[in-house]
Each structure stands twice: as C-alpha cells, then as structure tokens.
Amino acid sequence: MFESRALGGDLAAVRETHAPDALVVNTERDFETLDPAVAEELGLLVDGLDPVGYPDEWLPADAPDQLAHYAGSDFTIGLPGDGGVTWTRQTEPPVVFVKPRLRTSPDPFVDFLLAEGLVEVGLDLPESFLAFFGEGYRELAAAVPLDPAGVYQLAAALYTAYCGLHTREIFADWEGTRPDLFDAWVDAGERLEPRLSDLSTEVARGETEFPAAAELACSAIKHAADDRIEIPTPFAALDSSAYAEHGAEYAVEWARKTFEKLDD
Numbered sequence: 001m002f003e004s005r006a007l008g009g010d011l012a013a014v015r016e017t018h019a020p021d022a023l024v025v026n027t028e029r030d031f032e033t034l035d036p037a038v039a040e041e042l043g044l045l046v047d048g049l050d051p052v053g054y055p056d057e058w059l060p061a062d063a064p065d066q067l068a069h070y071a072g073s074d075f076t077i078g079l080p081g082d083g084g085v086t087w088t089r090q091t092e093p094p095v096v097f098v099k100p101r102l103r104t105s106p107d108p109f110v111d112f113l114l115a116e117g118l119v120e121v122g123l124d125l126p127e128s129f130l131a132f133f134g135e136g137y138r139e140l141a142a143a144v145p146l147d148p149a150g151v152y153q154l155a156a157a158l159y160t161a162y163c164g165l166h167t168r169e170i171f172a173d174w175e176g177t178r179p180d181l182f183d184a185w186v187d188a189g190e191r192l193e194p195r196l197s198d199l200s201t202e203v204a205r206g207e208t209e210f211p212a213a214a215e216l217a218c219s220a221i222k223h224a225a226d227d228r229i230e231i232p233t234p235f236a237a238l239d240s241s242a243y244a245e246h247g248a249e250y251a252v253e254w255a256r257k258t259f260e261k262l263d264d
Contacts, residue, residue, distance in 0.1 A: 001028045003039050005098055007114075010178045014115045018122030018170075021093035024114065031098050032080040033066055039075045048092040051075035053131055060141040062071075062148045071130060079128055081156050085113040087121050094121045112184035116222075119167050129159035136248040143256040145263075146211065155212035157218040158238070158251045164222030165244040172225040191225025196220055200232045208261075234258045 002025040007015055014244055015022055025044060031038075043049055063071075070076050077088045077097075084102040088095055096117045107155050119209040126132035133140060133155060140158075142152045174182040202208035217235035224231055224239055231239045234254075243250045 001038055001109075002026070002045055003028070004045065004157075004245050009195070010181050011111055011114055011118075012036055013178070014118050014181070019094060019096075019118045021089075022118060022121050023091075023093055024096045024098065024118075027100065028142075030101050031078060031224050032082070033070060034077040036074045036076060039077050042091055042095060046091040046093060046095065049075060050090055052090050052131075053129070055135075058133075058135050058137050060138050060148070060151075063141075064152055067130065067152060070128070074185055079156075083113070084110070085117045087117045088217070089121065089203065092098065093153065096121065108180060108184040111189065112181060112188060113169075114180050116167060121161055123166055123228050125163050125166060126159070129155045132159045133150055133248045133251070134163060136252050139252045140255055143252055144246070144259050150211045154214050154255065155209065157214040160215075161218035161221040161235075161238045162243065162247060162251070164218070165223075165239075165241075168222055168225040172221075185223060186228070189220060192216065192220045193229055196230070198234050200234075234261070 005024045005026045007024055015024070024255060025045065030196075036180055039050065051073065053073040056071070057069055066080060070079055075090065078086050083098045086097050086099075096114065098110070102113070130137060137151075139154060140146075140155055143261065144151060144154065146154060165182065168185075171182060171185040174185075199208065199213050199217060203210055203213045214235065215259065217231055218238065220229050221231055221239050226231070230236075237243075237254055237258075238251070243254075
C-alpha cells in the first residue's frame with residue numbers, strides 16, 4: 001500500500017528545513033480515510049504509531065459518519081476533501097502521503113503540494129479541521145443554517161484558510177531561492193482568480209452555495225500573500241492576522257456574523 005518516495009533538489013531541501021524527520025510515501029490506491037487495518041501497515045515503515053481520538057462531545061449528533069469514525073479511537077488517517085497530498089503526525093516520524101490521483105497532474109503542481117505538506121508538518125499545524133476546531137466544531141454547526149455536509153465543507157474550507165495564513169509567507173519568500181516552487185505556488189493562485197471576481201454576487205443570487213464559495217475563497221487565501229490576490233467579501237475578513245492569531249474562535253464568530261448579515 002505504501003512505497004517510500006525519494007525526494008531531490010528543492011523538495012529535499014524543503015524537507016530538511018521544515019520537516020527533516022518526515023517520511024514521504026506514494027500510496028498504492030486513492031483514499032479518503034484509511035481504515036485501521038490499512039493504516040497499521042504503516043507500522044512496517046515507521047518507528048511507532050500513536051493513534052489520536054477526539055471526544056464525542058466535539059461533534060453534533062448529526063455529524064457525517066466518516067467524521068464520527070475519524071474522531072473515534074480507531075487508528076484512521078485522512079478525511080474526504082484532503083486532496084492528493086495529505087499527512088499525519090500519528091506516526092513517528094510524521095508521514096506525507098502522495099495519492100495516485102496526482103499521476104496525471106503536472107510535476108510542478110505536485111511538487112508544490114508536497115512542499116506545502118512538508119511545511120505544514122514542520123509548522124505543527126492541526127492535522128485536520130476537527131483538531132483545529134475542537135469543541136468549536138459543534139459551535140460552528142449551531143451558528144450556521146447548513147446541513148451536516150455543508151458544515152463539514154465550510155469547516156474544511158476555514159481550516160484550509162487558517163493553514164494558508166501560516167504557510168503562504170514561506171512560499172512568498174521562495175521567489176529568489178526556490179523559483180520553481182514559487183512559480184508553482186503563484187500559478188495555482190492565478191488559476192483560482194477568475195472565479196473570485198463574481199463570487200460574492202453568485203452567493204447573493206444563490207448561484208453558488210455558501211460552503212462551495214468558501215472552499216474556493218479559502219483556497220485562494222493560501223496564495224494571497226503580498227496582496228497578490230483580492231479575496232472577495234465576506235471571505236476577505238479571513239485574510240487577516242486576527243484569524244491567524246485567534247484561529248477557530250475567530251472562525252466561528254465570523255461564520256455567525258456572516259450568516260446574520262446574509263439573513264438581513
């Protein structure tokens with residue numbers, strides 16, 4: 001299921017700088033969440049496993065089954081929506097996974113995702129949006145008029161923005177030192193820009209659901225360092241040092257106030 005992936009050049013340097021102990025592996029198949037039997041195969045590659053569980057009271061009663069399973073005591077890795085590269089610190093050393101869905105993606109884009117994963121591991125960011133929100137996930141669900149799937153999508157988007165606020169300055173600083181990774185980071189942001197200009201209007205007209213709009217805007221925040229990208233209202237309030245500092249508490253309050261205004 002897992003095969004060690006060799007890194008060279010800039011990616012090897014990124015790992016050495018940000019996550020020198022991290023193991024990078026290719027996975028045999030795509031996955032959303034690895035069940036315990038498969039996840040434990042990692043034991044053949046790592047020195048130790050330290051499964052993490054989360055309290056039941058963090059989740060609303062109608063939370064999606066996969067999220068409830070992830071929160072349980074069984075050793076699981078990843079959540080739906082994690083993308084082609086994901087990582088865990090439930091192992092010693094940490095592991096970054098590259099999924100086969102990326103085989104047809106351009107190499108520079110894959111390198112960017114890998115570099116991003118290594119930087120996130122090194123920054124000791126929360127491993128998932130549930131770890132980020134904690135008991136605030138239930139507060140988020142109560143604060144917004146969304147179904148369980150919509151709350152899940154919104155929470156994942158808000159977590160993406162939070163991580164991006166902490167990683168993007170590192171990528172911006174690579175303009176002269178790691179130009180290929182820098183260019184891939186810029187290119188990924190530029191590909192999002194055409195969808196941002198009318199996003200607020202699309203939400204107001206009901207043409208784009210709020211969680212989907214949040215997913216797009218929060219992804220753009222990862223690339224908005226140095227005012228490179230203009231984040232539309234109401235998501236621009238997440239592109240702030242206040243969010244980077246206060247995290248989940250800020251996100252829940254932002255969501256509450258945003259939906260109050262949308263209801264006016």
